Amino acid sequence: MGYKKRGRIGVIVLDFVVVILSLNFVFGLNVEFNGSVKDVYGNPLNDSIVNITVRNIQGWSVIGYNFTRTNASGWFNLTLSVPDNQIMNWMFEPKIVYRNSTSGRARYISKSLPSFPIFMFRELSGTTFYLFEAGTLNISAVNSTGGPVVFNYQIKDTTLGYPVAENFMSEVSSALIEVQKDRNYSIMIYPRDSMPVTFEWNNFSSTNDLSGLGSGSSSNKYNATTRVLSYRFNVTSSLPRVSGYINYSGISSWDYFKVVPYLLEGGNVIHAQYSAMPYNLSGFKGESDFYDLSTGFFNISIPATVETSTIILFVTAKKGSSYYGGFRNISLNYNNYASGGELSNFNFTQISGLFGSPANISVRKATNWSDSLNIETAKQSFILINESGSFLGNKSAHVEVKVDYSNYGAIEFTWVSEIDQTSSISNFSIPLINASGVKEISVFINDAGGGGPNSPSRDQMAPRRIVFNVSQLVSSGGNANITMRKFSPKGIDSDIALDRLYVGMYISNSTCDVPNPPSACILGDSDMKSMDPNSSNGFNPMKAVMGGGKISFRMGSGNISVHYVNVDMLASGPPEALFDSSVSNTTFGGTLEQALKFGSGGPKIYDYVLVSIPYTEGSSSQTGLNESADINMTIPYLYDDDWRVIWNVSVHGRSGDALGGNYSHYSSHKGEWEVLMNQNNCTKIVSSFNSTNPCYVDTTNNKVWIRLPHFSGTAPIITGNVVSVSSSSSSSSSSGGGGGSTGSYWSVSYTITEDQLSKGYTKNLAVKNRIRFFINRVEHSVGVISLSSSTVTINVSSSPQQAILSIGEEKKFDLTNDNVYDLSVKLNSIINNSANLTIRKISESIVTSTTPTTHAIETQEEEVKKGPPEITEKPSTNVWIWEVIIILVIVLIIGILISLRKKSEPSFKSFSF
Structure with a gap:
């Protein structure tokens, strides 16, 4: 039974307990590999075996092994020598195991890591490796007479979806594979002259011995004390x-x-x-x-x-x-x-x-x-x-x-x-x-x-x-x-300037996965003084990802943040984030309503997310949210990947069962989504912030935090009482837009219904004010960029277009690229530094003129530009360096990820029946 060879980066875990062989090379380059080994709680693991498997990329053959042991503090140091003519050919695969001193069984094991080329392997030096509790899979195979059968095998983590151990290079009669105990596994063997067969193992957590597993043989058993599954396949x-x-x-x-x-x-x-x-x-x-x-x-x-x-x-x-x-x-x-x-x-x-x-x-x-x-x-x-x-x-x-x-x-x-x-x-x-x-x-x-x-x-x-x-x-x-997006937090309606991005990696635990984690939780972020990973106080994201500790990932812009809890980057790569570039603020009487859309098109390989919405605190000198009164949150809309509404609670209701039944990726957390679709009174006590109480008001930093099961397209709405400038109490007569301090381009946004748009909607808009609306469930907006005494420059999105209107002038726009005008915008007047605009939904075919266009005369008033408002600012040096480091690590992670997920080619050349 043959298999297609894997690519440059592969993951092949040792078939048996570490075999120590001497390396006898013509030395050309010394590579130092050192670091610390700890358990998941940070305790040093003395006498752990640090083994390096050296492979040749040509044929993926094993050149040899080298190893060392950790000292009492968990520290190790190992030097590998590589011939000059093999620098581009040799790959280095680390594996760390802490064994029971009496039985020799693995108690803790490192994350399953791939083989690295030398320039990447050197970057791992100095890493703190966190080991997980280990379990052992002892597999073999027999035929109908009980005789041994040789086989290839693949052990797949059923949650992550990729193999953590496999052997397609040589057939074996048995294999002893050490794996993380906190995972479920699919064990598939490919026996010679027979049909591939599978055993699903999901009971490492059992505290009792088990027997008669799978096909029922007495040899198929689990020892809960030694954490060893013994399984003999009958092929x-x-x-x-x-x-x-x-x-x-x-x-x-x-x-x-x-x-x-x-x-x-x-x-x-x-x-x-x-x-x-x-x-x-x-x-x-x-x-x-x-x-x-x-x-x-x-x-x-x-x-x-x-x-x-x-x-x-x-x-x-x-x-x-x-x-x-x-x-x-x-x-x-x-x-x-x-x-x-x-x-x-x-x-x-x-x-x-x-x-x-x-x-x-x-x-x-x-x-x-x-x-x-x-x-x-x-x-x-x-x-x-x-x-x-x-x-x-x-x-x-x-x-x-x-x-x-x-x-x-x-x-x-x-x-x-x-x-x-x-x-x-x-x-x-x-x-x-x-x-x-x-x-x-x-x-x-x-x-x-x-x-x-x-x-x-x-x-x-x-x-x-x-x-x-x-x-x-x-x-x-x-x-x-299928539209693929670059890895970068960005706005749904516009790009976010590089210097306004925030990214960071945090330790993931109950202390750190909170709205305002302590500084000790930060592994590295874009506010650090030194983003050079080679400096004495710098941060190397590769070490954090490969070290095996639980990591959370935070990104955002201004006061808008997304915190992914316990991200497994080797399972999915870094998460993508999309969010509005500003908060929509609207006041009705004495009520302030804020809305912000969040979403991601990336796979969910994280536990849950925390998202923040900033607000302006009201006082006697500032109109804003009354923090003393009740503040509530609900999610009335859910969106697909193209930001079309797929669930409207006014139409479809608030049942989590109904939501999960119609959209399967909501089903596993349908109870949490039902809570979110209903009204939630926001707590001001951070310790009460959880899945059943998913809204928290951070009055110190003027943010509302929301906990979501996963980062699908959502539009949380925050409501509360407004405090006017003229009074420190709640106003009952204020109207118009409030200002959200987010550092984004649009300062005030008004949202209208499709019915209002169809009838025609008139509004006074100052500079940086806009109106948001939906056409065929896709969101668009019209906003004011600049004003003169007689003209206004407007921006029409989602596909950004700019136009200049004179008083009394009306222009039409194709928003869906189908040669049909969808929207008309008319400038009625300009009064008190505000443009009085009427927008209306239309449907008129665009008539293409056959008269040759004359380019000799172009009036500025007739110019329609494509593109968002041009706001040019110089990126800060630290953020730029951080982005370069992050992207380089992302390239590595996704390269490893693809290699881990690629499957070898089964071959059914022969059977014996």
Whole structure:
């Protein structure tokens, strides 16, 4: 059984307990590697073994091992020597284990780390490594007679979704693998001459011994004292027939159809490129699969195993120029089919049309492994584009596409696909039935590259999560775009200047994951005096990420902050953040209402988030929020990735069950979302700030903090009483906009309904005032940039446009790039430094003039500019250096992430039945 070799950065954990070999090299470069080893509570771990596996990138062969032990303070120092001619070839993989002095079993273990090239490995020197409680997996395999069987294996962390240990370089008869105890694992072995099988292990937390696990053998047991799982796979299998019909209303015969079996990996994963099993498995028994086009009858062979094995069957069919398909999951137990036999009436009754365009699935032939067969089907394509709408190309990316076909004959599973860096247009395609959309797509793109301000590393794309429903896939015409954004906190409606960004890494624990963490919690941030990681008091983000300690990540602009709790950057890369560039402030009578939109298109690999909304404190000299009165928070709107409203509590209600039932990524925390959609009285006691009381008022720093289960598109609204300038008590007659001190461009925002916009809405706007509104659930705004005695310069967003209007003049704008005017704006008058504007929703086709344009005369009044207001400020040096450091680490993290998530290529060359 063969496997495709991995890329430059891989993760292959030792198969057995550390083997110590001497290194005898022609020395050319000495590399010092040192640091400290502690448990998760910060206690030093004396006598821990620090082992370095040295590999050659050519063939991934092991050159040797080197090791040392920590002293009483947990400190270690190790020097490795590398020949000059191997500097670019050798990779270094650290692993640290603290063992029980009596039994020799692992008690604590380091985070699973990849192999590093020498220039990255050197940067790890000085790291504090935090070890986690360890468990041990002792696996082996036997055949039907009890004889040992050699195998390859893969151990996958089911939460993170990538392998933490694997061996595809050589076959073994047993393996002892040490892993983190606080995780759940899918153990998959690939035995020689037999079907790959799986055991799911999720009980390291058991305090009692367990026996008879999995297939029920007495040798399959867990020792809670030593924390060792012993599992002996029985790889006995047979090859029964499976027969049935494919049924679709109105079609009695087919021009073409085939059934493709896909091996389902741990975590319900199918690799789009590599998981298809060989065509005509019946050939292993000297028989043939059978298909009858006139009736839709099929009779094929599928393996039956003693251990767990699941296969997803995909039927693809063609009638005329239309393609159809359906999915079913099947697991055949060997005990029911020991002599072969047949499972009949296994029918595909929920066939649907397929999204996309004609394509092929290439599979090997079971009877001739050197030959392959192209199976006709249709696939939906997804194309990666940037924020300007241009195609991305020559990008290496890992993609996960989750579909839920539990109502269509199968189960929920995830397609995995890789995008090769050699592709001029970065895209991927998979077969999708048109009866259901895509539950979730996660894209991890690697932009590792050279220097310069426009180099790939300066434009690192953040991981992206996106959902496609049926109508979106239909309208895509077979080619759906996925917009990838650069890693950077930014505004929903405008970019945020670099010097206004704040980023930081914090220790993650109950003391530090609070609105105002103590300074001791800060690992490094953009306010530090020295952002040079090589200086004596500098901070190296790579050490913080690779050291294994729990890390929280904070970013923001001005007083707007997002704090991600316990971010696993090796699982998803750094999170993306989007938020309004300003707070919307509106007063009605004596009530102040503030709103701010938050969101992220990134995958959720963190516990929860804290977000802050700034406010202006009211006093006798300042109109603002009355801190003495009740302050309330609610989230009435939820948005999709394009900031279209998907949930409006006025229409859909406040039921968490209903929300989770309609949008699956809300289901796991539906109770918390129900609390957030209702009115919440904000506490002023930070210790009371939690998931059931998710709003806290920081009266010292004038911020309202909100706790969210995950960073989907939200628009929290804060309400309270307003204090006017003329009185220290709550005003009952004030109106108009209050000022939010956020350091952003817009100082006051007014939000109106679509009905108000359709009827025409008139408002006096001063400079830096704007009106926000929705057209077809997409938010836009009109704001005043500057005023003269007779003209006003306005900015129309979301796609920013600027125009100059004279008194009495009206202009029209296309907001959706469809050659139809959607909005008219008229300047009625200019009084008391405010422009009286009327905005109205319209729908008028743009008439293109055939008269040649004359460029000799251009009046400033007719000029319409694209782009946001130009505010040019010099970035502060510390923030720039910090951004460079962060981006370099991000490139490393995402490169490692993609390598960890990439799967090797299964090979079903031979079976023995």
